[in-house]
Amino acid sequence: MTAGALARRGFGDGTRAVRLMAESGLDPGRHRAVVDELGAAPDPDQALLGLARQLECCADPEELLEALCADPDLRARLVKILGASTALTDHLVRHPGDWRELRGVDAARAPGPAELRAGMLHTVGADPNANTAPVAAEKVDDPDGPAHALRVAYHRRVLRLAGRDLTGSADLESVGAELADLAAAVLEAALAVARAEEPDQAALCRLAVIGMGKCGGRELNYVSDVDVVFVAEPADGVEDDQAMRAAARLAAAMMRIPGETDREGTLWQVDAALRPEGKNGPLVRPLSGHVAYYRRWAKTWEFQALLKARPIAGDAELGAAYAEQIEPMVWRASGRDNFVDDVQSMRRRVVAHIPAAESEREIKLSRGGLRDIEFSVQLLQLVHGRSDPALRSGNTLAALEALSAKGYVGRDDASGLSEAYRFLRRVEHLLQLSRLRRTHLLPDPDSPDGAEQLRRLGRALGYTANPVTDFTAAWRRVAGDVRRLHEKLFYRPLLHAVARLPEGEARLTLEQAGDRLSALGFTDPAGALRHLEALTSGVSRRASIQRTLLPVMLGWFADAPDPDAGLLAFRQVSEALGSTPWYLRLLRDDVRVAERMAWLLGTSRYVTELLLRAPEAVGVLSDDADLAPRSPRALTAEADSALRRHDSAENAVAAVRALRRRELLRTALADLLEVSPVDEVGDALTTISAVTIEAALRAARAQVARQRGEELQTRLCVVAMGRFGGRELTYASDADVVFVHEPVPGADAVAATETADALVRELRRLLEMPAVDPPLHLDADLRPEGRSGAMVRTLDSYAAYYRRWSSPWESQALLRACPIAGDMEVGARFTEIIDPLRYPEGGVHDKALREIRRLKARMEAERLPRGADPTLHTKLGRGGLSDVEWVAQLLQLRHAHEIPELRTTGTLSVLQTAVSRGLLDAEDGATLEAAWRLAARVRGAIMLVRGKPADSVPKSLRDQAILAGALGYRDDDEEEGAVGRLIQDYRQATRRARTVMERVFYDD
Structure with missing residues (x-):
């Protein structure tokens, strides 16, 4: 295979690739499947170099090549690892037989926490089935000692996991959970080694390790500090001080083992900085000491950190007791003064401390990064989880799913955050896998090898055509989505109101409301109080959410011109929609909707009346784009659909009039909220009126044809006049029109005119028949001879009239004439007739x-x-x-x-x-x-x-x-x-x- 052919397969240096293949015994013809797999690797050149190194150190290179050709799963796992991680490649070179870890049933399945714990304990010579705390043996198989053996075993497990991860057989949740369980197993084994090193100290205390952060939430990275807190109790007959000193020595010894460095490198650091008083506090405390601290001294951020606390190693009974004592305090924390402000301020401080040179490449801490998602989820959990145990999960994705399922976050928002979180964590994993180093920075494209690293990252994520460009665009899009959703959820004003509510008390008491109503400007406080009582009384979910909303909304009603009318209308809309799941959730999650609704209902009777006929239209207030006028094409398509759905003309036009009512409301909302200027208002009102008339005319034609039992013998056009023709309709305007028709060739003129009259009568009947939706009155007073003249005329009749009898005012009125519905060819010929009158020569x-x-x-x-x-x-x-x-x-x-x-x-x-x-x-x-x-x-x-x-x-x-x-x-x-x-x-x-x-x- 030539250098050019290899370059076309993705290799950056085809000549070098040819040389490496020749030197390593890799034959592109005999080992074609291996070469193809190498070309699909995240970095084909790196993967080939890694395979060459692997073959060089193997006892039997041919065995490895034959296995790679015969086993596509092994081939995919090994090549993906070689192309994505130089650190794991180095491990394979140090341990040439470990490529076998990537084949077979064990390589394809995810081990459980118990299996990982047993395996790590066995590695250090401890009995995983011991009834008491396991202790490592004095000697293990590895001559370098149990700590080295533990590092080797850990990397083998990571090797297996990376093989499944990079080939797509393990999803993000299972990868994070397995890494967390693996870290917990390593800590259990390290604690067993510490007990073996300090047997006298181990006998004096019981020690439990509490996982915090991502380890506690079972969402750990490949390389991350493992955050822990230690809790200890004295053994029987041992004094407290002596037990705490012994426990501190054990804890320190345990922390040292994963952080030590030898030829296997370092696993990760164990960080106990989240303990009470941080690095200034004692490393180990008794359970009572933890409880006392969190009751009296803990800051808001500490309760946020405790949300993920989970016993992971050591004394299981003590760990469970810690969780039982601490967990209730976590979920009461949102009742603390300024709780929401404290959490929001902390997030802003994190962003402020990011170095300017790194802010555009930081995927964890910067705006639009992982921390935005985690802080949003955690704040919502802490505020709402006080009364809803279903939200109490330390795992970000599980908590987000629960928030969505229980309605605290909209489905689309939750889906967007979930997808963004998976994307960012996947990028984070790939960055860390490369050298098994802790990093959250994207490569600098301006650095010597930054562009190549970005290319490798993009290919690993599946962007094969333009890896750097496509990945960068995807990352910026995700960061923008995260920023938007974070701002929406994390700074939701209603969170403050919810957080301030005393636990177990009503969110809004009528006594409190009664005192506020007069001060807020309600002219009928007693009537307003009755509305509040109707909205908030009872124990239903609806009443509970209303008690959350109304303290804030009362102020917005007070800002409206007519607060009393606004509150009454809100009660009416809420009673109509109260059992609809999305309604109150919309008001709670999108505070702008609640604020706009309060102001609109307290301002406009017209909007209130339309909204009460279709309360579900509240949803358009959430997005200004939904308030924009819809295109004539979209409205026509919807009107056509309504005509097709109904058999009778009455039902069909009723559906079209409902469409018009919806568009009248949309236009009024945009007008009052100053989203649309006045000329756009007139244009929108004209468009929906024209669409309504066109649809009703089609229904009328079908109805008249059925009644007469024949095809209609004339073509009718509706010509808009006045404000209608000028596209300047107002909410109260009648539609000024004239009707013009032309008999089809060969038709009797008298019969055609009778048909046209019947069409016009049916059209007006359908548009004005009694219904819940506003009628559309057609005013034909601007026709020739006014009310005394014929309702509908032929083209010839109009031509004769205007030629002989037209007055100056009619020429002026015709300036606004515009065919609007019906037969546009007839309308065009009518326009030809009137143009000389309205645009007179000279x-x-x-x-x-x-x-x-x-x-x-x-x-x-x-x-x-x-x-x-x-x-x-x-x-x-x-x-x-x-x-x-x-x-x-x-x-x-x-x-x-x-x-x-x-x-x-x-x-x-x-x-x-x-x-x-x-x-x-x-x-x-x-x-x-x-x-x-x-x-x-x-x-x-x-x-x-x-x-x-x-x-x-x-x-x-x-x-x-x-x-x-x-x-x-x-x-x-x-x-x-x-x-x-x-x-x-x-x-x-x-x-x-x-x-x-x-x-x-x-x-x-």
Whole structure:
């Protein structure tokens, strides 16, 4: 096999590979399977060099090569190890026969804790079946002594485990558990050696080893400090001080053995720094000493550390007694003052102390690393585990699964954290396997061999095409996901409220609430108290969670313009959704939803009414993306699906109207939360109305065809007019339309018109039939001859009418005409008919201009409601919507024939085009646009606040205050307050617009 062929298989240096194969007796032809496996290794060159070294030191190299060719499992395990770990390669070179550890049944199965303990004790000559504490024999088979034998046996077990891990036959949980059990077995054997070395001391005490950290949680790394705490009791008849001194000597001797170094290297350090008082405290304490310390002196972080405490070696009975005494204190710790703040502060301190040069490569401590996941899980466990024993696990993944199963963490969030944790721990394991050294730093790509290390790491993780690029992208994506979820869960404000609750007491007592309601601004404290009682009484899970939520939410209700209405609406929504598992979990886990819900319900009757018809829509408050207007294509697809699901026209259109109600709510929520500007609101309302009419028209066609028993003899188009055509609908707007039809070729004109009339009647019936969802009224008053004219006309009829009888106001109205539903070909031909009227050649003539101006003046005089303040009427008032729109329409009538960009139906687009083409001064355009936007926003907010339409700013001070709050005005130290600033801003904007309108509209 040539150097080039080997390079194509993944070898970095093909020439060197050819030489090594020749020198080691590896024949690419005869041993083709081995060569292919080497090419798939994390580092093919390293794996080949390791195999060459292995063959060189083997007593019978041919035996190894034949075994590798014959046994694919052995081949995969050995080659993966050689390509991933130089440390384990060195072990195989020191012990040439240990490659046999990787074949057979034993290499494929995971040993249990008892087997590992027995094996390690046997290695040091101790009896694993001894009734009392096992003691090592004075002599073992290894001439270097029991400690050396223990290190060799440990590395053999790690070799087997790495073989299963790197080939994917062992998952992360089993790898971490086996490493923890193996560490516990080593400590048990080391303690047996210590007892043999200090037999007199061993007789004076009972000693238990408590595993902490990852060893305690059975999620240990390949190379990690093994955190322990020692607890001891005197033997019968021995004084306490004497027993503690003896236990300390045994503990120190035991700790020394795994940390010693010889030609086998060092296993790991045993760290007892998590003991009471840390490194300043005694190494060993009696059980009573531990209990006293944790009751009186322990800090918050110490209880967090104890969450993973587990007896792992020594006196099992004493270890169990320690766990029984300490565990209850761990789960009461969250009731301590500032507990949540302390845990959060500790995490921030950890991040702050990461060296700047390492922060971007640290996978454990940095933001988005393992510690973010572990701290999030542990804080949730400690806060909620006080009352829920199912959460009391020292294992991160097991605890996360329990938090998800019991509803404290959402399924998607738990899944995301779990996947991220597995990824990061897998990377950590691979980093440590390389040299069996403790590290959490990714290789520096700028260092001499950093890029090659990253390549090896990427290939080991399965990124074979572009190992460095793909791995780096995956790591950054995971770190970003972890940061986001950590911020969401770890800094959840409701954790503080839960943590402050006294154990066993109600989260919210009605006596406490009664004192708070008046102070918070509720106008009817007694009524509010009744709502709270209905929400929190009883022992159900729902009531319990409500008692957790409401202390925080009462403050948010108080921030809303109408707290009483908000609390009542919250009760109604909660009663409708209280038995739905996701609802309260959503409010608890995503505090923004609860806060938004309190404010919206206390602000908008319109939103409240829509929400009560479909309470499940609360879910859209969790993500601003869910509040964005949906595309016409998506809405049309959903409406089509609704039509297909139902046989009757009534049921089909009812489903479409439910879709419209949902979109009305989505739009109102986005509007009130200022996620969408006012022009997007009008566009969204227009889109859903158009989709609704289109779907209802299809249902009406099917219904009329069934009734008549024949194919319909005409094609109908619905043309939007007014605000509908301009895509500027409001929540209270009727849909202004005209209906146009064209008989199919050969059809009788009279019969076709009768069919079109039947279609229109059925369409309007379906859209306005009584239902829980808001009706959609079709207003056809802008048709030729108004209410006296025919409801629907043919194209020819429209052409004849407009040719002979059209008035200037109709030309002006047609500026907003836009085919919106039905047969678009008919709509296009209708547009061809009306374009000469609305975009007259040469512009609007003087006679028509005078008539338009007279009509505008008459509207102001006659249509403004009696008693209405002309400065506060959003539609017809001075500087309001009508003033701005008439200016825009006059500009179109005058110039659209020569400026195609003006041939649009939207007011703002006309103004912007007029400014860009020099027809309107930029400052005047900005003034008109600002007034239009504010008037449209105030008009929409009036409907949102009151739940019924009105065009004037309300006269009631209470309603004005709610309106100001809905528009984002807040009371502060300014003398005029929120209402005063709203009215001042509105009058100022419209006054300026009126000045511009009078100058532009009446300028000849």
